[in-house]
Amino acid sequence: MTALVPFFDGHNDFLLRLLKTPAPREETWLGATGRGHLDLARMKASGFAGGLFAIFVPPASSGPPPDFKALMADPPYALPMPPEMTHAQAQPDALAMAGLLHWMARAAPRDFRVCRSVLEIRSALEVGTIAGVMHMEGAEAIGPDLDALHLFHDMGLRSLGPVWSRPTIFGHGVPMAFPGSPDTGPGLTGKGIDLVRLCDDLGILIDLSHLNENGFDDVARVSTAPLVATHSNAHGLCPSPRNLTDRQLHMIRERGGMVGFNFATFYLNTDGRADGGPGWDTMLRHLDHLIAEAGEDHVGLGSDFDGCVLPDLIGDVTGVPLLFEAMGAHGYDAPLIAKLARENWMDCLDKCLT
DSSP states (O other), X not given: OOOOOOEEEEEEOHHHHHHHOOSOXXXXXXXXXOOSSOOHHHHHHHTEEEEEXXXXXXXXXXXXXXXXXXXXXSSSEEOOOOOOOOHHXXXXXXXXXXXXXXXXXXXXXXXXXXXXXXXXXXXXXXXXXXXXXXXXXXXTTSOTTOHHHHHHHHHTEEEEESOBSBOOSSOOBOOSXXXXXXXXXXXXXXXXXXXXXXXXXXXXXXXXXXXXXXXXXXXXXXXXXXXXXSSOOBTTTSOOTTSBOHHHHHHHHHTTOEEEEOOOGGGXXXXXXXXXXXXXXXXXXXXXXXXXXXXXTSEEEOOOBTSSOOOTTTOSGGGHHHHHHHHHHHTOOHHHHHIIIIIHHHHHHHHHOO
């Protein structure tokens, strides 16, 4: 039996699923239900050694969540942009998800730990404990005075994306559309510039994944930290506004940053569809492109587990070892796979977190 490759994942939405699932929390986290993409048992069985766990506040809705597979089945498409959300609307769910991340550690103290530094992450990995790092996808829960950022930082927040695919008081996100360019409008606001500077001061990574092109460039201009997109793919292969152009990948390389390879089918398929059909060849073409343009020291995984439609070949977190096998068959040697699996993330986080 092939030994598991321990890996660090740049993005998942398990906290939102945990918040919204009607089943008892213990069943969703500790039980072997097989639902969703993640739970503790499957993470341990797959080599999931750690990752960024997103606090994401979804658009207010009284109905069921959107069926992205249906909405993105017939490109071209342009999904309506959700309206801006105030910090008063966003904070309750954001605080609840921050609490759930800590609850996960209390519920399984030997198996899961909330980590605030690379030293803590490495220490967890050495003893086989999964390292959970708090991330925020869309900064709506941070009010205009930025005071809440200090509170979330004390809770463990170490990575933050100023926007999701809707405007915030800090900047503008790219739409969920296909095909399209990331050049979709204005960049950071004045408050967004203040937010980036404070994140630099506190040692909070700025995630570029959902920012439009002007916002990306504004972060590059204002921040002194490495440029990081936690879960994005190659625009040259799939022209979604969410994917990164070669120019952006070059900037990430030059600034010593990272791009996390996203498993979402609508950012993999050349036609932007959300079906589960992408094979290893499609996924490996994106990895090849990211490595060629950003460099092999600046690419890792950013799965988007529990937040996307996955390729059928992956299915859930237990499919990641199969991806590593496909990388090996494609010609990636063991040192390169180790870089992509975890070492590049560790090196990047070491430069970003304080």
